[in-house]
Structure formats: C-alpha cells, structure tokens
Amino acid sequence: MVKTGIVGVSGYSGGVLLEILLKHKDARVTYVSANNTQGKIDDIWPKLKGQSELFCDKFDLKKAVSLCDLVFLAVPHTIAMEITPELLKQGKKVIDISGDYRLPTASVYKKWYGADHKDTSNLKKAVYGLPELYREKIKKADLISNPGCYPTAAILGLSPVVTSFPAGINSIIIDAKSGMSGAGKKAKTQFIFSELNENFYAYKVLNHQHAPEIDLHLGKLEKKTPPVNFVPHLLPVNRGILETIYVHLGEKTGLEKIHSIYKRFYKTESFVRVLEPQKQPQLKDIAGTNFCDIGLEISPNGKLLVITSVIDNLLKGASGQAVQNMNIMLGFKETEGLL
Amino acid sequence: MVKTGIVGVSGYSGGVLLEILLKHKDARVTYVSANNTQGKIDDIWPKLKGQSELFCDKFDLKKAVSLCDLVFLAVPHTIAMEITPELLKQGKKVIDISGDYRLPTASVYKKWYGADHKDTSNLKKAVYGLPELYREKIKKADLISNPGCYPTAAILGLSPVVTSFPAGINSIIIDAKSGMSGAGKKAKTQFIFSELNENFYAYKVLNHQHAPEIDLHLGKLEKKTPPVNFVPHLLPVNRGILETIYVHLGEKTGLEKIHSIYKRFYKTESFVRVLEPQKQPQLKDIAGTNFCDIGLEISPNGKLLVITSVIDNLLKGASGQAVQNMNIMLGFKETEGLL
C-alpha cells in the first residue's frame, strides 16, 4: 500500500486524481495541499463528501516528505520545478503533471513557457510518462514527467504510422479540439460560461507550447518526421479532446494496410483502442475513461491519411495517465483504478 | 433623432443596447464608455465590427453631457447613483439599468445591496420602467429605473391575477431559472464554463435582492398579496429566464376564467403574449426577442394556479425594455428597434 500525496488538489487534475486514488486498491492518499484554497475535502470537492477525512493545507515540504512515498504534482508550471528537487533528494518518487519537465532543455523551456528553468539536472533525468512508448523506462524512474493532454492524443495517434510506414511522411497537420476543463479552473473573463457556450474558435494557431513536446517524441521514433503544424481550438464541452490529424504519406497506400499497422502496434495495450475501418471515435465514448480511441481513413488517391484520436483530457490526458504511470513504477497491475 | 450615450458598453447589457440602438430609426449613439476596457467598438464587440466608429473611453461626465440627450446606465449598482444626479441636473434624461433606483427607500436599499444610498432625492422621483404597469408615468419621466430581469418576468406573470382575481391570493412561490448572461461578465471561478455547463443549482434561496422589488410593485396593485417566496436557480444556457410561479388562490376557479383575465389584461400590449391553455412557453421562443410569453395551468381542485413566464433576460429583462422605455419617453413608436 503506497502512501501518496497530491499537491494542487483543488484544481481539476488534482480533484480527478483524488477521486481515482480513493478507490485504488494499492494506494492511499495521505497528504493533500493547495495554495489557493484550504479546508476539508468535503468543502473543496463536495462531490467527494463523506469519502475522505483529509484536510487540505498550503504546501508544506516537511509534511509531504514525512507522510508520502510518492507525490503527484498537479500544480501550474514553474511551481513543480521548485518542489521536485527536494522531494527527490528525500528519496520520494515524483509524478509531475505540469509542463516543467516535458521539454528537452532549459532554453526550449524558456522559449515556450517564458520562464527560466530552475532544475536543469532533473530535467535530463525525467522520464516522459507515456507508457505505450516508454514503459520500460517508467518502471525504473523516480521522476515522471506526465505528458500534456494534446501530446498524448497526438503521439498515440501518430506513433504507428511514423514508426512503421516504410515510405515516410511528408507533412503533418494536427487540428485539435479540446473541452474546457483543459483550460483549468481559472477566474478569467474569457473562460466564463457566456463566453464559451455556443462558441468555438482557434487559439495559439501554430504557436502552442505542446507542439515542441509532440515533435520531441515523434523525433525519437525510428523514422524522421517534419515538425507538426498544430492548431488547437476550444470546444464547448467539459471533458475530452479530439484531434483530426492529416498526414501526407511518402507514397500511396491502402486503408487495410494502415489499419493492420495500428492494430499490431497497440495489440498488447490496455488503453488504446483502434477502431474498425469506417468507424469514427466519439468524445462521449471515452469521456470518463482512460482510453484513447483511434479512427483511420485514407483519401481516394491513397496519399492522405486522416487519423482521429480522442482522449479524456483529465484522464488519459492527465490524472488517469499519472495513475497508470504510478502503477507501472510500483509494479501494480497497470489498469488498477482505471478500469 | 435623439442622441444617446451608453455608460458601461463593455458589459452584456451595454453591448445588447448598442446592438439595438445601431439599428434604431430615431436614435443615434453618440457616446459610449466603460471603466474596465477602452478601445474601438470593433475590438470590444467583434460582433459589431464595421458597424460603428465609436471609441470607448473611461466615463467622462462632461463628454457625456455635451454629446447626449439621454444616457443609459449599464453599470454595476452603486455606480449609477454617483452619475445620475449630475446628468439630471444638466437636463439629461437617464435610464438606469442597475438596481440603484429600484427599491423604495435608502434603508431597504442598504439591507439588500449592502451600501448606503447616495441619491435619496432622486430615489423618490425615479419611475419604475415597466411599461405594462406604468406607461403614463414613463411618458413624463426624466429618470427611469429599469426593472430587474427576475422582477420583469414575475410582475408580468402575476399582475393580472393579483389585480383581477376577486377572492385574492393566499401565497406565492416563484421558482426562477436564469441563463448565465444574467450573472454578467465577471471573472469569477464559479462562473467559468466547466463549473456551470452540465450543472444546475439554486442560490440565494429566499434571500435574493429581487424579491423586495417584486413585492413593492405587486403591493401597488389593487389587491393585497402576501410577500413572494423567491428561489432563483442558474441554468446552463446563455440567455433567458423562466419562472414557474405557484399561486394559492383564495377560492377555486377554472382555467378558462383565469385565461380570459390574462388575455384581457394584456390585450393592447405589444410585448406580452398569453399562450392558449395547455401550451407552455419555451425559452427558445423568446430568446433574442423583447417578448414575455405566459403559460397558465390550474390544479384539478382549482385552487393552485401555475403561471410560467419567460423573457430574454438581456432584452425584456434589461436592454430591450430600456429601449422600450426610451421609445415611450420620447414619443417614438413603442416597438421601434424591438420588432
């Protein structure tokens, strides 16, 4: 029974993490904190009323160290890199859900997150927590950098074709649509109900910090790929991401062949479901689950592959994947708490 | 051609007011201001791009006075009563959409709005801008206190039975449901999309500042009524209020009789539509219009009347009614700009 802590329990990722862990057979939550709210879990998450006696305080390193074996960081970026070094030094395992350890170097981090990186030594050691690509490394890791929501859907959608399509890829366009919980629980006018309901728009067009994260991990696959063109949009739903990915292939191919590449690639995976040809994944079928569903279509001329990849941004795109990583790190059943 | 100003043009009421007035035959908008945003209308309301050359500044009394004949105040409460006296002194007409001039005395105002009233002399002179009850007074008014959104639907729903039902009324319950634009354009965590979408709840139960406003005007009708029991709820839609009003009647009656009382009461009104028996009003049928639609039903024992009253909270519940008041004050066609 591992003792876990959640730093940032008042946010959406923190709350979902708590929900999962309260039902997890091999884990207990022994510590929770948040810097913007304090109080009983009953008051912070009325949904969980009666299910936890935990009290949420401002973050206190000593308490976290003394009460936990493993700490989840569900905090805004720049905060995680302040806490992580100390936790690791004290022999704790850390799963960071923020963006602090996702990019390869301090200078790339600075470019996309606009801040100096304060923990460059751990930046190199952090293991990117996408089990479908890095399971063996995750088993031995002390620090997991949990993938971004958009990159999870994109990398899972693209890895099979990037790895296994013999003729390579000429261009990649990712048209991404995300539910609003992806924007977090922030008091901004632009995020209030009346501004987003019955609305839809693109933002950070070709300029989102998740693009280099996607490029980094696609680049580590066997085949070289051009940088992705990434355009995110805000979708008026609570949960879920759908990415429509357009891949110009190096040579013409058939849907059957592509489909079999995908089936083979994810054959042993518990949380990736490749749909039959002609079927398109729907947000509602993965909302509330840790699954990534993938649909495939090919243009009549056989040269444009259209991949549709869907996940729940708070589960496979954040807290579900974090628990999956914990399960792998600690030798639990990989699906525990998630199925 | 009247020259009008809109103070608080960046809020939802202010924006809708501008939209109406830009198409109004007898009015021009010559001045707009807002204290939280400045800039071109194109940038503040991209919807209106290309339709207005107005530039929005912080409020400047001198400018407002020199440019306008009539000023709409679409500002938060406590702000209106600071501006109004000066505008009136300069001979301007004022239509205040805030709550500042709606309650009868400074002490009642203090109780419900938590602030001292700074303009008690005009408080007495202000005319409550509900044309269906006070048209003659509105014609002669210099200062209109535009009704609250909930009170508009409630008072229109209740006036016929209160006025004309011979045996009187034993109790009134108003179960009100409002779309989110009613909460204004405020950066509060509780109003962000993820907190309200797929959600619904009651708030300020039996304790909302619109209850005394309703009581005040029902109390002026012929028959005495007990204080209303008012329970508002937040509805996950952008626009519209539906109030389900339960009236325990002093003696049993039939639906036909009640229906004819309502038809007669609103016979000459352009913006109140009494539905046929068995029909229920729907939010979608009044959204984007200045109408109030009213449905009627009676319990089998003939002693409980159920009135359903719907309006668009930004039109008949705010800016549409404000323009209707302007039309009456200035002798324009009452429906101009609104049909």
Next chain:
Amino acid sequence: MVKTGIVGVSGYSGGVLLEILLKHKDARVTYVSANNTQGKIDDIWPKLKGQSELFCDKFDLKKAVSLCDLVFLAVPHTIAMEITPELLKQGKKVIDISGDYRLPTASVYKKWYGADHKDTSNLKKAVYGLPELYREKIKKADLISNPGCYPTAAILGLSPVVTSFPAGINSIIIDAKSGMSGAGKKAKTQFIFSELNENFYAYKVLNHQHAPEIDLHLGKLEKKTPPVNFVPHLLPVNRGILETIYVHLGEKTGLEKIHSIYKRFYKTESFVRVLEPQKQPQLKDIAGTNFCDIGLEISPNGKLLVITSVIDNLLKGASGQAVQNMNIMLGFKETEGLL
C-alpha cells in the same frame, strides 16, 4: 457470483446497468437483449469496446431463463408486465426499472399509463425498491419495482419532514428539473439537439405519471400529507435531476431543528447526504454517482421549508438504485459496484 441478465440493454438505463455490472465483484452479466438493435456490445455501446464478449439478441425467454438467476428489465412500460410473470414462475428474481409495477392498482395504472395491466397478481406482490424506506422488504423480495427517477428524489427529499415533523404539512409543491437522458433514447423531433439546447420549459404541468407514485409512498409514512403538486421541466444537460420542493409547514420551525431531523433520518444511509445549512446541492456533484444530496432552507417566518434534492437520474434514479436493490436482495455489500 450471481448470473444476471439485462433486457433492454440498448437504452440508457440498460447501458449504464451493463457498465456497473461489468465491474461488480459479485455479479456477472450472462445475458443481454434488445428489441430495436442486435449485435455485439462493442457496436451498441462503443464506450464499452473490448470489455464484454456479449452478443445482444431480441428477447428470448428460454435463453434468459436458462442463463440467469436475476433479470433486470430496462424496457418501456407495458413490456415489463408481459415478461415478468414467466420469469417469476421459473424461479428467477426480477428487478423492473419500468413503471409497470409502481402504482397500486390496475385502474390507477390505466389512468396514468393508458394501458390495461396484464399482471395484477404480481402488481400486489412487487416491492418498491427504495432501500431507504423499504430495505427489509427488499431483502425478501422476488420482484422489485424500481422507483421512478422523479419519485426517488422527491420521496427521499420529503420523507424526513413528513415522518418526523410533529405539526404536519399543509401543502407540497415539487418543481422538478430533469436532464435529457431521462427522456430515453427516442427518435422524436422534439428531443433533437437543436430543439433542447439553449432551451428550457415545463411539461405535463400538474399531470405527470410520477405524481401518484410519490403520493402513494408519502402516504405510507406516519403522517398524512396532501397530494403533491408536481411540475417537471426539461433541463439542457445530459444527466441529473434537481427538485426544489416547497413545503408549507403546520407550524413555524427553525432550520436547525429541520436539519437535525434530516441528519438523524439518514444517519446510517450510504447514499443520502444531507448538506450543512446554507449549502445548496449541485447537479455536478452527484452526476455519475449513486448519491442523493439534500439541501434545506427555511423562510424567515419559519413556515415554508425549501428542500432541494438532487440525484443522477440514470444512477440513483434508475440503474444505480437497481444494483443497490440487487445487492440487498442477495446479501451483497449494499454499496458494491456503486462507490
């Protein structure tokens, strides 16, 4: 390990039931059927892809009898009463989620459901499956009539005050708002997205078939109550019911006293949570759970009690409660599969 069948697995209640039972420790689903769709569960419920090998056929009594110990009927009314007698005769236990066994007599059934009752002998034997009132009877039952969604929220909201308030009750008004899954998966123009999104309205005002169901069970409590006045509304959300219940009390009382009556009444219940005074339950806090959350408020004069009661219409209002009933009938842990 009990072998269960789900008749009507393609509807919303049937689907949610399957979802719960696939994770239930003490139950297996051995039979599923539907009359409007046949095929693999993967195709009928893509959400459950990969989690069940079941094949769904048209209902076949012999198969159901040979494969199951207990059968859930998630079918439209009038269908359940055709299947039930045979299943009972064969020694099977039945939990009927439809309305067929909820009303006391064939004539009352005829009045509200417009059909002749074909199984009046079992109508008398059926136990109403509301565990908080009838747990002991449920333990011994062979046929459970699972409560309607509206009645569940209403009866749980009203039972404490009806049972324990010494001075009795003068009148009850239930203003109910239900998410759209309550209307089922029916191809009707009035239920398409564009008709309901951004809309809200009352229907079957004072004339809904759930009213006599509520009256029947309130009438069995210690104190007499007047018939309820029940007005349902359609809410543009997927799941959840909120009922705002207005109770005119026989004498004035205080909120503290009422609150303590409710806390005591539900002290040992796992799925009813009485909120602290001043707190209002929200749909989002019970969506996806089997909880009923209850909020309480009292008018300043102490004579009007306002109860707000929320449930997820597909869980505590249908399939969750059905599983809770199964757990009780078969001596499983009452919360198994539901927490």
Next chain:
Amino acid sequence: MVKTGIVGVSGYSGGVLLEILLKHKDARVTYVSANNTQGKIDDIWPKLKGQSELFCDKFDLKKAVSLCDLVFLAVPHTIAMEITPELLKQGKKVIDISGDYRLPTASVYKKWYGADHKDTSNLKKAVYGLPELYREKIKKADLISNPGCYPTAAILGLSPVVTSFPAGINSIIIDAKSGMSGAGKKAKTQFIFSELNENFYAYKVLNHQHAPEIDLHLGKLEKKTPPVNFVPHLLPVNRGILETIYVHLGEKTGLEKIHSIYKRFYKTESFVRVLEPQKQPQLKDIAGTNFCDIGLEISPNGKLLVITSVIDNLLKGASGQAVQNMNIMLGFKETEGLL
C-alpha cells in the same frame, strides 16, 4: 413590394427565412407550405406568434403560382427539382436552398446525392448564388442555386488566395465543424440531445457531398487548385460553422502580403470581414448575422497558410444568403433585411 413564397417553412431554413422576410421592407410573404406539418404559423413557429396570419398547407403548385412572384425552396434535395421546372415555366423566380442545382451534371449529382436528376435542362441554367463571386450573373438569373453551408465558408475563405497568390497552391485541407441546426429538423436517434451534447466527432470523412461543390467553384477561379480534402465534424452548438483551412502554398510568403490580398479582394463586400493579423474569428461573433469572418495565419516557414472562416449556417450558410440573392435579383439594397 415582391410577393414571396416559402416552400418548406417548417424546417430550420424555412423558419429563419420567414423571420427575415417578415421584417423586410421590400418583400411580403404571401404563401407558405410544408409537407410534414400544417397549421397556423403561430403553432409551427411559436417564436413568431402574433407576427403573421399565414396558414401553412401542403404544397399546392397552383396556389404558389397565383400568389407569388418569387419562391424560396427550403425543401430536402430531390423535392426541389420536381417543383422548379413548373414554377419557372409560369414565369416565377426561384431560389433553391437545397442541393438539387449545385452540381454541374446529372451524373455528378447521382454520385453524391444518390438520385437521378429530373431537371437537367435547368441544372445548366441555374446560377450559383454566391454574390461575392457571381453577383452579375445573379442579377439576371431566374433560378438561383443557393450554396451549401460548408461551401459558402470554404469558397469565401479560399477564393482570394486561389485567385491572387502567384505561385499557386499544392494542397488544401478543410477541417470543418458545424453546429447541429445544419443537420435539419429530423427525428433520428443519432441527433437527439443526449447523443450530441458533450460530444464531438467527425463524419463522412473525405466523403461529403459538399466537397465536389467546393471544387467546382474553386476550379472556376483563375488559378488551378488540387481537389480539397474535406472533413466535417458535428459541434454541440445550435448555430455556426467554423472551417480551419490548411493551404500548402507553392512558395513561401508573409502574413502581411496574404492579409492585403484578402482585404483587397473583399474591399467592397458588405458581408465578409477580414480580421486583422493575430485575430481569430469566433462563432459567437457571427451567430445571428449574415457575416463571414475570416482569420489568417502563416507558419514560421511561410509555406502553410491557415485560414479560419466562420458563418452562421442558417444565415450566410442558407436563408440569409438566399435573401441577399433575392435583393440582388430584384434590385433591392443588397443588405436589406440582413443588417
């Protein structure tokens, strides 16, 4: 004052058309019909209660001919081509909102709409009613084929770059998202609220009947373009289409240059608004209007142009554009009824 008829007034396009025409200075509606519903307009469109005395019958050619000068066909495809020849023969003008006259030949029509074309002679004469491209032809037309909703946004978004970019275009991808009113008012299970709310998915991937319509009209512009790759998605909002269009340019260019091409192209147009660089159009800013707003962005390497084009699918995408066409045909002010 032109006398107009609306065939198919009970559908969404027909209803919006009626709404616009009731306020139009130069037109009167003298005839309405629908084949699935008959009755008073008050009952069919409660929103318009009190605004029209029209009675809606099943379509009757003689009546239409005797009462109208111009007939709008807001009917499903295959119906329009049955009615049109007779109306034209009788000297009436026809604006067809269905897809019947949009494709170039009977065989292409058969391929995409699955039906034989019954009026091939008029198919050749029909003028495609996109004023920004074909205004002069529209002036002289008797039969207008009103563009599809997706093609309107796509062609307006692409025309400037296709016409004026010197180095040509290598590939075009259109990722389209449409609000649900685009699917019409059809009683299908897949369109009910609970199936679409909180959901999102792609459909008819690379296989939608609007793709050849887009190709046809892009192909008529100066420069040759490759066939578009068109992927539509269903968006859980009532009204509005956003298309994110990816254009691989023949040579690198800068945003300023592209922006000036677009500004010049639409300089004199009343209903196309090209946004400033860095601004992205939002659905809410064109919902309820006849505008098409266009946003532009270019990749850092200058070779991928991202165009975002938004329209209200029922206005510029259907009935608004139909009225714009009528205004042009009959020499009225082009914006009459639409601004």
